[in-house]
Amino acid sequence: MTPSLTAMLLVAAAAALACRLAGFAAMRYLPRSHRLDAALRATPLAVMSGITALALAAGGLTEALALGTATALALWTRNDVGAAIGGVAVAALLRAFGG
Amino acid sequence: MPPRAPFGLAGFRRGFRVGLAMALPILVYGLAFGIVAAQAGMGAGMAMAYSATVFSGSAQLAAVSVMQSGQATLWAIAATVLVMNARYLLFGATLQPWLSQAGTGRSLISLLFLGDANWIATMKVIDAGEEDRAYLLGTGVPLLVVWLAGTLAGAVFGAILPDPKALGADLMLPAFAASMMAVMVKAPASLVPVAIGAGAALAMGAWAGAGWGIVAAGIAGGGFAAATAKDTGKGTGK
Numbered sequence: 001m002t003p004s005l006t007a008m009l010l011v012a013a014a015a016a017l018a019c020r021l022a023g024f025a026a027m028r029y030l031p032r033s034h035r036l037d038a039a040l041r042a043t044p045l046a047v048m049s050g051i052t053a054l055a056l057a058a059g060g061l062t063e064a065l066a067l068g069t070a071t072a073l074a075l076w077t078r079n080d081v082g083a084a085i086g087g088v089a090v091a092a093l094l095r096a097f098g099g
Numbered sequence: 100m101p102p103r104a105p106f107g108l109a110g111f112r113r114g115f116r117v118g119l120a121m122a123l124p125i126l127v128y129g130l131a132f133g134i135v136a137a138q139a140g141m142g143a144g145m146a147m148a149y150s151a152t153v154f155s156g157s158a159q160l161a162a163v164s165v166m167q168s169g170q171a172t173l174w175a176i177a178a179t180v181l182v183m184n185a186r187y188l189l190f191g192a193t194l195q196p197w198l199s200q201a202g203t204g205r206s207l208i209s210l211l212f213l214g215d216a217n218w219i220a221t222m223k224v225i226d227a228g229e230e231d232r233a234y235l236l237g238t239g240v241p242l243l244v245v246w247l248a249g250t251l252a253g254a255v256f257g258a259i260l261p262d263p264k265a266l267g268a269d270l271m272l273p274a275f276a277a278s279m280m281a282v283m284v285k286a287p288a289s290l291v292p293v294a295i296g297a298g299a300a301l302a303m304g305a306w307a308g309a310g311w312g313i314v315a316a317g318i319a320g321g322g323f324a325a326a327t328a329k330d331t332g333k334g335t336g337k
Contacts, residue, residue, distance in 0.1 A: 003173050005145050005166075011173045012162050013152035015180035016187075020210045023191030024198070032196070038328035039321035040193050044222040045289060046296030046320020047189065047313060048280035051215075053297035054309045055273030066270050067277045074278035080223070081120040083281075087274035088124055091267035 062099035066091035104200035110231020114221070118241035121216050124271030126245040128156050131263035132163075133253020139163045143254040150250040154214060154243060157310065158183040183310045189317040190218045194235070197225050201232035212239025215272050219279050226283060292320035 030036060056064055070087025074080045129150065136146035153159050158180045165171050165179050190213060198206045209232070217238035224234055253260065284290060299319035304312025
């Protein structure tokens with residue numbers, strides 16, 4: 001029997017909450033060290049790079065041009081949010097013309 | 100007991116402004132979820148409840164696809180959300196040394212508003228020296244509001260709205276990641292975690308899917324940095 005939507009909602013919400021809190025809570029029990037600090041500094045860049053690489057691998061020329069635009073605009077203007085919106089706009093424009 | 104770190108309106112406002120700037124693509128992404136939820140037979144109220152409590156597009160879309168498969172069990176829903184959101188374990192862990200200085204209650208409330216885009220934005224400002232811990236909450240509030248608005252619009256008006264992918268909604272997160280990464284890379288040494296993260300994501304992503312690819316990127320990049328770190332005798336204290 002398929003569970004009700006409400007039951008599935010409660011389970012999904014609990015799982016999402018666990019993911020949000022568990023890493024934060026676990027860190028309280030890890031002793032601080034220079035190695036842990038180095039890992040914490042490197043992780044965001046590695047995750048951002050991973051997200052970008054996966055999108056490039058899954059996409060085609062349109063996606064590559066959009067993300068290339070976002071990167072170039074960010075390097076040029078140092079306005080990362082504006083650069084990201086510019087990249088998304090390039091994707092929308094190219095897709096409107098069949099890209 | 101050390102004094103609490105700042106958690107004030109000024110930091111909230113700074114975050115809120117950044118959250119607002121990121122809101123349009125999140126709105127479109129919310130539309131996509133609303134449309135899919137309506138197609139899966141959810142009413143607008145139930146779709147909104149999912150968006151309010153799960154607040155993760157990838158996990159919500161994956162959970163709905165499990166529901167539509169006709170083989171949904173509570174275990175399958177739990178496993179799907181845990182796998183899709185496993186990266187949040189890393190997000191919470193990386194925020195903890197900074198955010199926990201605001202106190203447990205404020206930290207936990209802020210974490211309820213944690214998403215991919217505002218985690219990236221917050222890690223960037225932490226790197227730049229942001230002291231006010233309300234920044235994360237400030238970025239999250241507008242994102243949750245537009246996420247809910249998009250979900251509602253998609254669930255109610257999905258049939259007459261344009262395809263969100265045509266508007267580039269699927270590229271929102273990668274574009275934020277690429278642009279913020281470009282700004283955060285300040286020295287050649289920063290390219291090491293970038294390269295390791297990309298390689299690990301592609302290797303794991305091809306084998307186990309994008310969700311695990313992102314987790315692998317963080318673990319590989321962080322693990323390599325930990326293994327090669329030299330003790331300079333001065334902790335970051337962030």
